[in-house]
Amino acid sequence: MDYKQLIIRGISYSQTQTGAYALLLEHEETNIKLPVVIGNFEAQSISLGLEKDIHPPRPLTHDLFTKFIISANFELVSVIIYQIVDGVFFSNINLKNKITDEELILDARTSDAVAMSVRFDAPIYTTQQVLNEAGILLELDDLSKDEDVFSEKINNEEDNLKNISMDELQKLLDNAVKEEDFDTALEIQEEIKRRKKKID
Template sequence: MIEMQLGGLGFDPRNMSPIILLRDLDERNFLPIWIGMFEAAAIAMELQEFKPPRPMTHDLLVGIIDILGAEVDRIIITEIKDDTFYSSIELLVAKEDGLQDPPSEGSKKIIRENIEYEVEVIRLDARPSDAIAIAVRTDAPIYVSEQVMFKAKMVNAEKDQEETQKFKDFIENINPDDFAKYYKNNS
């Protein structure tokens, strides 16, 4: 797995579709993911710290996860099939007596405030845009499988510096407020 971070949010200049740009921590590899307008608005509003008067779907999901005592551990872009990305959200859930056994990916030990806990790891299937919208709300790390990086024909900054710089310039000049304005005007 390769840890990535949200490198930008903007529009593809060819078709004006919203796009998320993930980049690795060394800023050598980039992964563009095209998403829907409403998902882009949800991510942009969180990045701009804009709080709507009523919770959006991703805010509601994060609230439910929190109330149930679970924690978003990480999100993973798991595969790409027919130009469609797939991802999962990994939750950490404390196992308590009397609760039905959740569909678990196994257990692991975590330490919080110097106390060690045994937790179940629950993996939920999610669209990458939804998983990333939840990650930005919970500060959860974003990972991409090596297989996805290979299949998506990642841009290597050393091999294609000029194209990478053009794309970086484009992303840096996009204003996330545009998404919030779109959401306000269309909701």
């Protein structure tokens, strides 16, 4: 089958479901976006997987499963979003044994599959049919109104973070990670990155 590769375009607060997020996947060749509604935990897990710099004091479920896969000599080869039924996406996680080349396909929620794929830097694919059924074409102007996961909170608290020294920011970051307040940790991490870019 001719699969279409998707990239993670961002995560935003869901406009349709309270307390949920929308994971925005994009087919780069056509700019068609695939919005997937996910929960708060999955949004945090995907964001942490993308960040790479923030490590929770105890492993999250997806981190634990990642270690198990590696310990079993498997690697995550790809994720395929193969179907949508009544607004629900169905996905497979494709694994391969590094020693025997044995292939293993696991059924998974799309949010979990994406959270795993970012930990292995594995590609995400879908079918043309799924794109036809659930894909939307958004202009960049529309996207700018709907920023990434924690940008709304960042905008509200940005001025407060700007007035804090780098040392204090680092302490706040360490404390947020320790307390497992990943929303705040990601906000602080973004502020630290912005300052480092200015220095460079």
